[in-house]
Amino acid sequence: MELLGLLSYALFFLNLVGIYAILALGLNMQWGFTGQFNIGIAGFFAVGAYSAAILTTGPSEDWLGGFGLPFFVGIIGAVLITIPVALLVGRITARLRADYLAIATIGIAEIIRLIFQNEDWLSNGVRGIPGVAKPFGVGNGGYLVIVGAFVALIYVLVELARRSPWGRVLRAIRDNEAATAAAGKDIARFRLEAFVVGSCIMSVGGALYAHFLGFVGPESFRPLYGTFLVWVMLIAGGSGNNNGALLGALIVWMIWSATEMLAGLIPQALIGSPSAFRVLLIGVLLQVILVTRPAGLLPEKRPPLPGASR
Amino acid sequence: MMSETLQLLINGLLLGSILALGAVGATMIFGILRFAHFAHGDFMTVGAYSALLFVSALGLPVLAALPVAMLMTAGVAVAVDQVVYRRIRRVAPVILLISSFATALILRSLVQMIWGSSNQVYVSGIQLPWRFGPITLKPDHLIIFAAAVVLVVLTHLFLTRTRMGKAMRAMSDNMDLALVTGIPAERVIMWTWAVGGALAAAAGVFLAMDTRLHPNMGWTLLLPIFAATILGGIGRPYGAILGGFVIGCAMELSTLIIPGAYKPGVAFAIMVLTLIVRPQGIIRGTL
Numbered sequence: 001m002e003l004l005g006l007l008s009y010a011l012f013f014l015n016l017v018g019i020y021a022i023l024a025l026g027l028n029m030q031w032g033f034t035g036q037f038n039i040g041i042a043g044f045f046a047v048g049a050y051s052a053a054i055l056t057t058g059p060s061e062d063w064l065g066g067f068g069l070p071f072f073v074g075i076i077g078a079v080l081i082t083i084p085v086a087l088l089v090g091r092i093t094a095r096l097r098a099d100y101l102a103i104a105t106i107g108i109a110e111i112i113r114l115i116f117q118n119e120d121w122l123s124n125g126v127r128g129i130p131g132v133a134k135p136f137g138v139g140n141g142g143y144l145v146i147v148g149a150f151v152a153l154i155y156v157l158v159e160l161a162r163r164s165p166w167g168r169v170l171r172a173i174r175d176n177e178a179a180t181a182a183a184g185k186d187i188a189r190f191r192l193e194a195f196v197v198g199s200c201i202m203s204v205g206g207a208l209y210a211h212f213l214g215f216v217g218p219e220s221f222r223p224l225y226g227t228f229l230v231w232v233m234l235i236a237g238g239s240g241n242n243n244g245a246l247l248g249a250l251i252v253w254m255i256w257s258a259t260e261m262l263a264g265l266i267p268q269a270l271i272g273s274p275s276a277f278r279v280l281l282i283g284v285l286l287q288v289i290l291v292t293r294p295a296g297l298l299p300e301k302r303p304p305l306p307g308a309s310r
Numbered sequence: 311m312m313s314e315t316l317q318l319l320i321n322g323l324l325l326g327s328i329l330a331l332g333a334v335g336a337t338m339i340f341g342i343l344r345f346a347h348f349a350h351g352d353f354m355t356v357g358a359y360s361a362l363l364f365v366s367a368l369g370l371p372v373l374a375a376l377p378v379a380m381l382m383t384a385g386v387a388v389a390v391d392q393v394v395y396r397r398i399r400r401v402a403p404v405i406l407l408i409s410s411f412a413t414a415l416i417l418r419s420l421v422q423m424i425w426g427s428s429n430q431v432y433v434s435g436i437q438l439p440w441r442f443g444p445i446t447l448k449p450d451h452l453i454i455f456a457a458a459v460v461l462v463v464l465t466h467l468f469l470t471r472t473r474m475g476k477a478m479r480a481m482s483d484n485m486d487l488a489l490v491t492g493i494p495a496e497r498v499i500m501w502t503w504a505v506g507g508a509l510a511a512a513a514g515v516f517l518a519m520d521t522r523l524h525p526n527m528g529w530t531l532l533l534p535i536f537a538a539t540i541l542g543g544i545g546r547p548y549g550a551i552l553g554g555f556v557i558g559c560a561m562e563l564s565t566l567i568i569p570g571a572y573k574p575g576v577a578f579a580i581m582v583l584t585l586i587v588r589p590q591g592i593i594r595g596t597l
Contacts, residue, residue, distance in 0.1 A: 092582055107581065279415050283413070291398060
């Protein structure tokens with residue numbers, strides 16, 4: 001019984017690690033490769049989750065639903081809905097400096113959350129959309145296979161992109177925008193492409209999340225859960241390095257889960273609110289990483305240039 | 311319709327004075343340290359709750375607790391800078407930005423752990439509003455407005471009459487030139503945090519007087535504060551004050567045409583428009 005409980009917890013845990021790993025890979029495309037400071041991850045996460053929920057659930061009077069489409073169509077739909085949103089956001093923010101981009105993206109993410117929270121006809125407001133079923137009648141174990149397949153697929157695609165000439169241009173833009181522009185590259189276009197691709201990856205993470213929990217509500221897309229944890233994962237793992245994004249997702253989600261137990265062990269009289277205590281610990285952890293190891297556990301390794309020896 | 315507009319305008323000026331106090335600090339930090347400080351709203355929360363400490367424990371009136379709360383928050387701001395930001399100042403501004411996001415969460419969760427997450431007020435009971443025809447005004451509103459004006463004037467005197475204030479403006483204006491002329495950078499930075507923290511605390515106390523205390527109170531105003539900062543032009547305290555009033559009035563007046571839940575969206579839209587049309591802000595030239 002004990003063992004069974006442990007196993008079912010492990011399956012639950014790993015599913016969420018996989019979903020967060022996808023978000024971290026998406027962020028790595030935007031921040032790690034291109035240096036675009038998106039702190040509106042929660043926005044694209046929410047668009048993906050709500051799109052999948054609306055497209056795949058049965059009819060209801062409470063929200064825009066009743067399409068009842070299959071799982072994979074929902075995922076593709078989520079990506080197709082994200083593309084115009086990301087294009088719009090990217091066009092608005094393309095020329096902004098890092099800190100302006102940060103403010104703008106967090107603003108957009110909050111507005112997206114406000115829309116889902118207030119437009120009852122679309123998303124059932126604060127009550128959220130229940131009954132988003134797992135595909136093919138699988139349980140957590142079967143779903144882990146699906147999530148794992150998505151992580152592997154996205155990892156391979158992102159890694160291929162990183163090694164490609166396209167990835168080299170992105171890094172060149174990140175490291176020296178003026179020089180890259182002087183080399184005749186269309187900076188705005190490359191940045192926009194990376195932004196949209198990264199956002200679509202985040203949206204896939206959102207769609208998988210909706211099917212995993214079976215429920216979508218605006219609370220999941222607060223900046224803390226939707227954005228901040230992903231940033232901690234990428235920074236801790238090593239931005240610019242896809243393996244770092246995966247490792248960061250695993251380690252930070254382990255620590256985040258451990259803080260739940262730790263908060264449960266300490267008498268509540270000492271810490272007040274356990275959830276606040278967890279946030280405090282993860283905040284302190286990030287500060288320690290930033291001060292002591294700003295490059296993360298797996299610092300970026302550049303792929304060799306074609307033709308270069310070694 | 312006319313009286314409703316007037317009432318919203320009054321509310322807007324009130325919100326504007328709160329935003330202006332927050333934005334002055336944010337713009338100086340942005341101008342001197344070159345990063346958007348995401349914990350600025352949470353400085354407001356810390357300030358509001360420090361005042362609560364003295365109001366509920368010692369039974370002080372709110373206005374008497376205000377200066378103590380400002381001092382305490384200034385201390386918190388300087389401490390955060392010394393412990394965390396100072397060590398990573400030379401790395402890259404974005405690292406500072408991520409770090410300030412972490413600071414925001416740490417401060418907010420500390421407030422929640424100490425005071426709990428339910429709503430609180432300084433003084434319970436209902437204040438009788440004054441009625442001028444269809445317009446209502448609470449005595450607290452006048453106090454907030456008057457105190458905000460006093461603080462803005464004091465900030466103005468500090469920036470124009472004291473050596474430190476002039477040095478802060480010089481650094482915000484042209485960092486390299488200021489450093490060449492031998493301005494003590496570290497001390498200026500410390501003062502910037504102290505002044506920014508103190509003004510944020512005042513904004514937090516006023517916000518709590520007008521509404522109530524909640525651990526998320528400051529965070530929800532962060533976007534409008536940044537909007538005011540950008541609208542006024544980064545590093546320009548007078549622009550930030552003007553920006554605060556414009557954003558405050560726009561947010562309140564917008565409820566005439568769109569649901570109130572989207573107020574932060576209005577601030578955001580103005581900000582994006584500013585960035586596209588006039589990235590240098592509304593006030594051109596130097597301070």
